[in-house]
Amino acid sequence: MATPTIGFIYPDHAAEDDYPRAAALLDVDLRVAHIYGTDLHAVPELLDLGSPARLRRGAELLAPHRPSAVVWACTSGSFVFGADGAREQERGLAAAAGVPASTTSFAFVHAARALGVSAVAVCASYPDAVATLFVEFLAHEGIRVVSLSSAGIDTAAEVGTLTPAQVRELALANDHPDAEALLIPDTAMHTIEVLPELEAALGKPVLTANQVTIWEGIRLAGHPPGGEPYLGRLFSERLTHAGH
Helix, strand or coil: CCCCEEEEEEECCCCCCHHHHHHCCCCCEEEEEEECCCCECCHHHHHHHCCHHHHHHHHHHHHHHCCCEEEECCCHHHHCCHHHHHHHHHHHHHHHHCCCEEEHHHHHHHHHHHCCCCEEEEEECCCHHHHHHHHHHHHHCCCEEEEEEECCCCEHHHHHCCCHHHHHHHHHHCCCCCCCEEEECCCCCCCHHHHHHHHHHHCCCEEEHHHHHHHHHHHHCCCCCCCCHHHCHHHHCCCCCCCC
8 A cells, every 4th residue: 555645734833843753653745834923822813824725725735745644733713713613624625635634623523432431631821711612622522621730831833842641640630530531632742752651651542733733634545544553553553543
């Protein structure tokens, strides 16, 4: 089977090097195109960042690579539209790209379903007002958030400067015993290299934004992910996906 090419539309710059790091572990070609707006974690700015015109531009930048699937690699730039709005955003991106498409927000939902997870803790870097919208989005999709923590970081650029030690500290401090998994929803945060350590420490799946985004793209391209334990339990075995 030929190596699939998967396209990712990534806002500005922060933790895009998670993608080549993951590609080195997987037999896939991960292509990242950047679109530019604000990196502020605030609802009006995020609605603009995820607008149809910006995502069409991202699809145009990826088109020369002939991707088999495209994913909008921005959690907050999708869930701020609400579940129905995010679904329309996804449909618009698929039409613009001419291939199956998704977003990081829906990638979290699909990954949780594939793992059989319905109760989660959310460790967010966002301010409370934005993080709460992610909780509402998950609830609409049947995923219950048993605890929410918000680091209150205003910009994606600042999130991108967090060290592995700081990411570990945030994650380990904000799990909950009733959570079946911990979700860390910001593609601006470097998480790929710390996934195995986090899961070992917490004893449960850890789903992070760049991880689920990559998983979603591979899945949409028709290449079921599996067999790569260094990317967490989500990638460690071939899972039966529910939905989408």
